[in-house]
Amino acid sequence: MPAASSSFDTVVDERGIFTDYAYFSSMSSTWLDHAARFCADVTRRLALGPGSFVVEVASNDGYLLRNFVAAGIPCLGIEPAANVAAIARAAGVPTEACFFGRDAARDILGTRGGRPADLVVANNVLAHVPDLDDFIGGLALLAGPRGVVSIEAPHLVALVDGVQFDTIYHEHYAYWSLLAMEAALARQGLRVFDVERLATHGGSLRVFSAAADHPPSTALLALRAEEAGRGVGGDAFYSGFGPRVRAVLDGLRAWLDGCVAEGRRVCAYGAAAKGNTLLNAAGVSAAEILAVADRSSAKQGRLLPGSRIPVVSPAAMLALRPDDVLILPWNIEAEVAGQLRTAGFAGRLAIAVPRLILRDAPV
Template identity: 35%
Template sequence: MKSTLRPLSPTEEYVRDVQPAVSPHSSIDSIPKDRTPGWSRSNRCASCNCEELETVYEFGSIPLAGAFPTTAHCPQNAAYPLTIAICRNCLLLQVLELIDPHLLFDDYRYLSSVQLLEHFRQYADTVPQIVGLESQSLVVEVGCNDGTLLHELYARGFTNLLGIDPARNITARIDKRIAVKNDFFSRSLAEQIRDERGRPSLIIANNVFAHLPDVNDFLDGIAHLLDEDGYFVFEVHSLADLISGHQFDTIYHEHRFYYSITSLVPLLQRYGLHIQQVDHISTHGGSYRIFASAKAANIEVVERELGFESSLGLDRLLEYEDFSRVIKSTISRLATHINEIPEGHQIAAYGAAGRAVTLLNCIPDAAQRISYVVDDSPERIGRHIPGVFIPVVSREALADQPVDTVIITAWPYKEVIIDRIRSTVTGPMPRILMPLPSPEYVE
C-alpha cells in the first residue's frame, strides 16, 4: 500500500513566512525575513492517513536539529514551526510539519561512533545469535551513519553487508569493503536491492524509524525486501520514557514519530510484520529494540507491552493533554532556574546534539547566558547551535575559558560527560546541572 500523503515541494502554496530566530551571539542587528521554503504541514496521520489529529503542543519556531550553521545568515540557521499532535485513531504521536528530507539529512552531523560504539559492539555480539544469522546471510542496515555497527558485524565474520544512508559526508567514513548506497530507503529502492543482492535475513534500522518522510512506503519496502524467514530489527525512542522523563528536548523535526507499542502494532501489521520480541534499552534516554518478522506475533510479548503502556495511560487521549502541561511547566522551570544563576557566573553546556537545539531554543532568553557548547564530534566543532547561535567548541575550552556551571544538554551520556569534564578542567570543578526531568545539580 502506498501512502497518500502529499509529496513535499518547496513551492507549496502554504509555505509560510518564517523568521530565523534572532541570536544574541550574532553580530548582525537584523536577519532578513526570507521565506523559508522546504516545509509543509500535514493534516493527516502519517501512519493511518485519517484526519483525526489533535494538537498536543506547539513549540513555535525551532531550527533543524541536524543543522549546525557557520554564520547567522546561512540557511542552516533558519527556523520552522514545530507542532506535535496525537492521532485519535491509531495513537501515533507525530510532528505535523514536514521538512524536505534533503534539508534534514544531506549534511547530517551526527556520528554514531562518537557515543554509540559500545552499544553497537554489544548489538553485534547478541542480535545475530537471536535471529539465527549465518555468516554469509545478507544484512542490510538502513540509516547506517558512519558504519559503526557494520564495522562491528564485519569484524565478527558477517561480511555480506549493505549500508544505506543519504548523508555522503558521513558514509565516506565507512570501510570500502562494505557496500553503501547513498539514498533514502523506499519501496522502489527495496525492489532495486532485491534484484541486485537478493533478500536479506536481517534488516536493521536503528534510530531511523522515527525520521521517515513516508513511514508506509518505508515498511512496504521492508516487507518486499525481507526474506520470508528474516527479521526486521529496529530501535526507536520509547514514548513511555519520553513522557515519564519530561523529554521534550527529543522532539524536533528530524524525529517525526514518537512510537509506543500501542501505535506500532497496527502500523507493522498493515505490512504483514509482527512483533516477536521487545527489549527495553537505555540508548537515547530510553528506547525499544523491536524484533519483527512475517511470523505470527508473540502474543505474550505484545500483551505484556500493551498492558504496561495502558498502565501509563498511553492508550488514552487524556494522558497526552497532561503531557502538554508537563512540557510547558518543564520549559518554564528550566528557564527560571538558569535565569536565577547569579550574574557574572559563567555558564557552558555540554552536548550539541539535536536535544540541545530544541532545549536551548525553547528557553532563548536563558540560553543567552551560555558562553559556549562543548561537543566531542569533529563534525560540529567550529559551528554553532542554530537559532540561539551559540558556538560549538572542543572540550579543551573548559580549561582555556573556565566556567562556573556546565549544563549537560546530552544528559543520556551524563556519566561519560562528567568524567570528561573532570579530566579536562584544570582549576576548580564547575557545578554540573542536569536539565531534565527537573533542573538538578549533581553532587
C-alpha cells in the first residue's frame, strides 16, 4: 500500500510506523470495557452467531475480537504490526499480520470460498490510512452485498471544539467529519445508514455503512444537519484554532514554570503520541518533568522523543515522590486518576487540554 504524496505535506511511510508498534489497546480498562459493550450490542443488532463471520481491521492485540471468540462467533483480525499480532494469536484470537487493502481482502475471501463477512470492524484506524480508496475498497469487498461495515473515528468537530491539537501528529493522515467519511465511503459503494456519538477520544463517531440500501436513521439525519449548520465544509469553521492552541500551550508552560520556581516535583502519566506532541509543542524537557509513567513494558526504559524524558513504570514514577502528575492521555483521565489514587498518590493531578485543570486529592 504506497504512501500518499502531496505538494503541501510530508507524509510518513506507514510501514515505518506500524510494522513494529508499541501501543497495546488492552493496557486500558476503558478500552476493554468499550470494546465489550460494542461487541454485545452489535451481536444483538445483527443477530450474529456461530454461523457468522466477523473481521476487524487494525485489530491490535485482540482486545475487541476476544469478545467474539468467547461468544463462539468466528472472527479474524488483520494487524500490520507483527509483534502485536503475535500477542493476539497467543491470546487465542486468529490474526493475520499484514497491511490491509483490496489485495488483502481478496486473499481473505479466497480462503473462505468467496463468502463475505457479516461484520467488518475498523475502529480508530481510518485516520492512519494514506491510501483511502484502497483501504475502504477492501472493506467494501469484505462486506460484500449484505455485510455491515462499522467504523469508529475521532470526530473532527470535537477536535476543533476541544482544542485537541495534540492528536495531530505523524501517525494520522486525516481527521474525520461525517461529511468527509460519507463521501469517502460512497466512492467505494458503501452507504452510511446510522451513526452513534461516542465519548471516546474526547468525542468520536461510530458510523455504520453497507452496500445494501438501508433507510437513514434519525441520528444520521440530525448529525448531517448539525455539521452543515456548523459549516464544517468551509474554511470559517476552523478560524481561530491556532490562537486557541497557543493559549493551551501558554497555560501549560506557565504552570510548569511556576512549579519549577516553587520547587515542586512534577511527573507525567501516559507515554502516548498525543502526550509527546503536547510536550514538544510546549518545549517541555526533563528539567521540568522528571519521568513519564506507562503501564506498557514495551515503552519503559526508553526516552520520549524530543523532550528526552525517561519512561518508567507507574511504581517507579511514584517512587520519585512527585507533588504533581500531569495526565497526558486526557481521554482516559478518570481511569488514570483512579489507578493513581488507589496506588496512594495524594498530590495534584493535572490535564492541559482543552485548558489547564488541577485536581487535588479527595479529602
